[in-house]
Amino acid sequence: MSVTEMFADIQGFLSADQDIREDIRKVVQLLEQSAREVLTVLQSVHQPTGFKEIPTKCAKAREMFCTVRTHMAELRTKFPAEQYYRFQEHWRFVLQRLAFLAAFVGYLESETLVTREQVAKIIGIEVVREEGFHLGVEDYLAGVLIMASELSRLAVNSVTAGDYGRPLRISNFINELDSGFRLLNLKNDPLRKRYDGLKYDVKKIEEVVYDLSIRGLSKEPEAAVDK
Amino acid sequence: MSVTEMFADIQGFLSADQDIREDIRKVVQLLEQSAREVLTVLQSVHQPTGFKEIPTKCAKAREMFCTVRTHMAELRTKFPAEQYYRFQEHWRFVLQRLAFLAAFVGYLESETLVTREQVAKIIGIEVVREEGFHLGVEDYLAGVLIMASELSRLAVNSVTAGDYGRPLRISNFINELDSGFRLLNLKNDPLRKRYDGLKYDVKKIEEVVYDLSIRGLSKEPEAAVDK
Amino acid sequence: MSVTEMFADIQGFLSADQDIREDIRKVVQLLEQSAREVLTVLQSVHQPTGFKEIPTKCAKAREMFCTVRTHMAELRTKFPAEQYYRFQEHWRFVLQRLAFLAAFVGYLESETLVTREQVAKIIGIEVVREEGFHLGVEDYLAGVLIMASELSRLAVNSVTAGDYGRPLRISNFINELDSGFRLLNLKNDPLRKRYDGLKYDVKKIEEVVYDLSIRGLSKEPEAAVDK
Amino acid sequence: MSVTEMFADIQGFLSADQDIREDIRKVVQLLEQSAREVLTVLQSVHQPTGFKEIPTKCAKAREMFCTVRTHMAELRTKFPAEQYYRFQEHWRFVLQRLAFLAAFVGYLESETLVTREQVAKIIGIEVVREEGFHLGVEDYLAGVLIMASELSRLAVNSVTAGDYGRPLRISNFINELDSGFRLLNLKNDPLRKRYDGLKYDVKKIEEVVYDLSIRGLSKEPEAAVDK
């Protein structure tokens, strides 16, 4: 094989690579669009009027995840399954956003931490790498951390909306999460940076709980929420 | 044509270009001066005493925009209209500042989002690209985002000044803005980065509203501005 | 118009812009491919055997410029002509490469400096800014400077290939170019930096001429120079 | 004069220059040492206990400025006065630090902006360029901006220390400074960059005032403010 042929060969490989990336980018853009739409639906929980509508909003979001799963299914067809990490950069951002949205919906519905398995299912992907397009631990955890920050905002806004019980429940939930994260040895990577932010979310929620407690506002009938 | 003649010709082109840029820079400096002056007038709304004077200050700022329009008219004479994008870098910064100031005046007057058409009119330029020196979508949005950040500051300062109603109104307004932006599919450009800052403004304002709410201050008649 | 409507409108603008850029990028990619192919053809003149084939190679390159012109014609359809400067960054790199290739073909054929008009014609674009997609002075000059550096390489390799007359002709040509550039008042921009490299090309070629001269090789029958 | 003699001569020039620079460097090192010592004294005002001791600390700092003035007097003897700008780079950094420290002492004592004349006097140098070693406008402004940032920290820490009146006074002062700077047409230089940081200081202090105000803490007896 001549040098020229060899480079032509490689050029072929590179072109194919670029085509794959182009295809991936297009589907990812659709996923981002869907993610923004789900977010808009869920954002309404921060509004004073939004609290009663949480179940409706969650149902609506659940429905919209159908589209997400369709796009995800399409994304999987764009590249060989065993080369997930070759192209990961393209979807990492949106995947973490989707993990956040799935975890957030789950939390709003049941006030528990949605497992990696459940999140993967909502998004329509696998958990185990060997089975194909999957939700890596790091991406799942990143999504959970985005949710934590959203919950600290929710704690603030639920007080504004007059719901004094929710902050305490969020506080318990976030504290458990925090304990979980403390078990991990993170590298100096984006996840670590995001995890550093969790402390501020915990702190903010603690402040809300404190504010309620010194005003005696947290003594409402909450037995039902004790979780 | 000899090489020498050709290069002499080319030098003609280059000189003309440099002269245009020099001219543009001078007018832009005047615009920056005017923008700083308008800003100084509007900054007083952050002062405890400034609240009552908002209408006066706005009127004054409106007046000062006359000078801006004069400079803008001059700027347009400095280069052929269809070369707008060629020289854009020279005025982009000040144009976004002016868009911010115009949008801010408009908000202070009517507590609504001033449209791109209106902003362009205040600054004295076009909206439609084909009609010449115009206010591009990106520059308008950048101005709006600067205003959002100014409004989060205003929410804080209005509480200090004893105006407990304004933060809630700002909060609603900013939430609407945020929803608006979520409709946009922004690239990874400076605008996107600026937009990422919006969520901090949203959060800050929500915390102000929370502070008022937990202290029972948000329900007072707004007449109570007692300082 | 509500905020939502306004932003929907704006998203229309942004999408249109992104579509245009996407379209431009695709054509530019084709242009880059074509440019690389022309380059591959022309680079063979550095081969020991390549010297006799210069006319053939030039003819082949000329042919390939047809494709370039086709792509260029397509590129022009992708955006309104008066927005040339808005999207310029997308094609600036390839345009300078093409200007180099056109100037190089021209030089190889006639050993003269191809004018901006001629280069523009080979590439299939305009010279006059007002007439649309054009070859700016800076891009033309950048192309010419790339060619100068290629010619210094050619001077070396033509000696290796046994052609002792060519370096002297290249030397005269480059000196003329250098004088031309000295007429220009360049700013501290990329072009200026590129021009600073020209003196190394001049020196390199002078040393080749020196090597031939001191060995009496430059006096060989130059009748063969068919200029 | 032979080449050797000429170069021997030139070496004389160069040696003299190097000796001057060496001398300057030594004194500058002493100045830096003194500046760090003054800083250590003044930084103690951030301690919870430091507030009561401000007068003592200021007195101590004032005393230490004697050493500064001695070093400055020595520095002036190291080179001819009209070559100030030739060697400026050596002391620019420490001079700005000293300007900051002088302005800070002045502020702590009287809660006013110390003028350039006063700062120059504390440091032991001139104001007027023609009179020799002077405090340039840029260096004075840089010092003032460093102080602004230190004051935002002071506002925070004075609240921690239980002094609720000081933040409001700092806020008024910083606002006045900000208006002052808005009168300036700064180039894109280090000073401009530093000034861009001022708005964060302004915002930070406003938030402190807000926190006090919403809790009714700003209305406590301010009679203690001895200004």
Added chain:
Amino acid sequence: MSVTEMFADIQGFLSADQDIREDIRKVVQLLEQSAREVLTVLQSVHQPTGFKEIPTKCAKAREMFCTVRTHMAELRTKFPAEQYYRFQEHWRFVLQRLAFLAAFVGYLESETLVTREQVAKIIGIEVVREEGFHLGVEDYLAGVLIMASELSRLAVNSVTAGDYGRPLRISNFINELDSGFRLLNLKNDPLRKRYDGLKYDVKKIEEVVYDLSIRGLSKEPEAAVDK
């Protein structure tokens, strides 16, 4: 004096400074233009035909230095003499080019090193720092080093032109220069870096002399310039 007055004052200072710099820039541009023109005249000595015309070219260059001196005289009026070092950066580049050109003319005329005094006189400035706008040692040396590099080029080109005596004379001259520089204790500054390049010039010229010598060309009567 109020803060506002103080800052208005300061703006006065800043404006004055900016105006001076603007004025300086304009004259410096003219100087650069003149320097390029002188260079173009002197470049012809590298041409085969240029050797006989050296005296004529030098005379022409001498004449053109009149314009340089006129611009220099104007430059001196733009700022107070004792602030030379404050604005030095603006003209340092062109001053070193002019020093090179003056030294080069001088060398071409008499094949000796033109002293700093002579160079200063040709350019129309002082030597002694105290007398105002002067030619600093560093700038003079930088000019001399640029000339050294030009001379290594001249040695090459004079062989091409058939002048076999000149390289040896240049070699002796450059060796003397090199010894001179070895007397200097240079800091790690741009000048030192430029000086490091001198050894390449020395080596290049030695190789030219070697080429002549091994071919027995260096001993020919210099009348033999046969081209």
Added chain:
Amino acid sequence: MSVTEMFADIQGFLSADQDIREDIRKVVQLLEQSAREVLTVLQSVHQPTGFKEIPTKCAKAREMFCTVRTHMAELRTKFPAEQYYRFQEHWRFVLQRLAFLAAFVGYLESETLVTREQVAKIIGIEVVREEGFHLGVEDYLAGVLIMASELSRLAVNSVTAGDYGRPLRISNFINELDSGFRLLNLKNDPLRKRYDGLKYDVKKIEEVVYDLSIRGLSKEPEAAVDK
């Protein structure tokens, strides 16, 4: 020990460190001066007249090395012997120059490679690290490589001076050196870069030998030089 005391302690260490470095710098400057002087003496071997004087020049250089040894002895007193590598950066440059000069003198005297032991002795330092201030392998090798480059220059100049035997002897010597260096596994460090230059020295010398051989100039009575 309080935090303050701890930092005072460390500050003490740092000051001491700076003092040591200051002292070292001063002696190193003297060494550089001496090295330049030795070099000036040895440079004369490149002059046509210098060949006969080689023994004299070497003797003179040997003498001057006394001063070098005195300075070296002083340098050793400036820091604890076991901390050689802590301060190495200060003298590395001059040490390599001195190693070059010592090796060069040695070569000129005996046309052999002076060993590391001998070089160290000439400079007045140790070879083994454990015994104190020593000549590391890398520094010795760097010095040898500088010499190689000087020898390629000498080969050229000895032809100019009419000595046709020396180049061949240099060629043999350098080839042996080159074989030696090929045994080494160098890291990507300055030494590696310098070693890459050796190939060009070898090449240059080979060219000189070639030039002599095709002219039959190398057949002079050389039996005596056979080494």
Added chain:
Amino acid sequence: VQDLDTSANLSSSPVIAAFKVFQQELDTKHDKHERLVKISRDITIESKRTIFLLHRVTSVPDVESILKESDVKLDVVRQKIAQIAEELRGEDIYQFHRAFTAGIQEYVEAVSFQHYIRHRTLISLEEINASLVFPKTETVDSKESTGDTPAAPAEAAPALTFQVIPSDYLLGVADLTGELMRMCIGSVGNGDIDTPFQLSQFLRQVHDGFSYIGNTGPYEVSKKLHTLRQSLAKVEDACYALRVRGSEIPKHMLADVFASRDAMMDADEGVA
């Protein structure tokens, strides 16, 4: 033109013989450098994990058990440092400093973090170095010292020691401040309001110490000053926030508030 005879001669040439020695000397040095780099990487990783472990003290009841666990981990790190010391036996430590500085800095960070948690003081360079004395020959295999700090530097045998240099100490301490800031924010979140005030006092002292040293230290220290200042600001802000919110309860109510709050959280006791 290849000269075969010359080539053949080469093997007997003194020049070649000398270069063979050089080759060995250089290879030996590079190999040692490489081994040190690898040990340093191990030290970095293990130290970082120790720091993560130590951060659990703010959320866990049994601080002592975490400290014990960190002792074990740090002992492992010290065994690695013993390996470095072994490699450096008889060498000039500055010659190989670049190979292991990263690991040592990280160790300083970890050990000073542990020390702060235990004693609320800054560990000194001397204390650090005192714990880097290793009994002869047992360096790698012995792993029984799980105590506070290795007690005695062994009896008779001349001990192997490692000396952290001041700039590595400084750089490690500079990084420590970042961990302390994290600890402070974490404490607030866990409702511990004493630790933040303690930490702000301590960080202020360290900050003042660094600003006293200023730019006289190594360049890498100056680069970290900005981060240090930011960490201090975050801690000061946290204390400020605690003070401000504390101002809203009349002092006599404080006890009540905490009592009711604890009740509300279904907890029996609170560490105010």
Added chain:
Amino acid sequence: VQDLDTSANLSSSPVIAAFKVFQQELDTKHDKHERLVKISRDITIESKRTIFLLHRVTSVPDVESILKESDVKLDVVRQKIAQIAEELRGEDIYQFHRAFTAGIQEYVEAVSFQHYIRHRTLISLEEINASLVFPKTETVDSKESTGDTPAAPAEAAPALTFQVIPSDYLLGVADLTGELMRMCIGSVGNGDIDTPFQLSQFLRQVHDGFSYIGNTGPYEVSKKLHTLRQSLAKVEDACYALRVRGSEIPKHMLADVFASRDAMMDADEGVA
């Protein structure tokens, strides 16, 4: 306010249980990454030494013995690559690619250099990968394959393989050009005038290949193009110089010249 009950509950919490799994998964991955980095460093060092060894071919009579020696060295490297392959068994190689790319690139550089010296052609990616097939389970201990390339991928057992990815191949070949340039200059110095012309032909082909790929390849390749162009220029300059100096002898004199020159150099035969 520390809530002890909550803490106590934690051990039984499903969240904590899940995070314990995550901890393990993350640590396992980091550990593997670290092991790969270390193997990669070894590969880099040994490949670099092989390249140094191979450069000796231009100055030494017995090329074959050096090639043999380099085979042995490269076999050692391949054993290390087998270790990587072992670590990556069942993994997505792109997941850990960053950990070992440097070493693999250096190996490509070394093996393609050896291949060029032996065959004067560019080794293909397929050829490289073909030699990275390791018989099952014998990976680490077997060291007997000193032949040209490991002959057969073992009989029955499913072989362990390593696949160099195209961008690592490209980057290794880009660096190869630097070594070829060094070899070219070295050849001229050793009087070998054929090799430079051969090399310039070959380098020109590689250069044209890279410029055909242009900026469509990975970013790191584009960064190396400038160096590649400089190397080519150096080689072209060397050939130019040989041609120019060759022009000074009338062709019929050539034989004489070399004869006399060899005589002068006391050599019996010259490799013109």
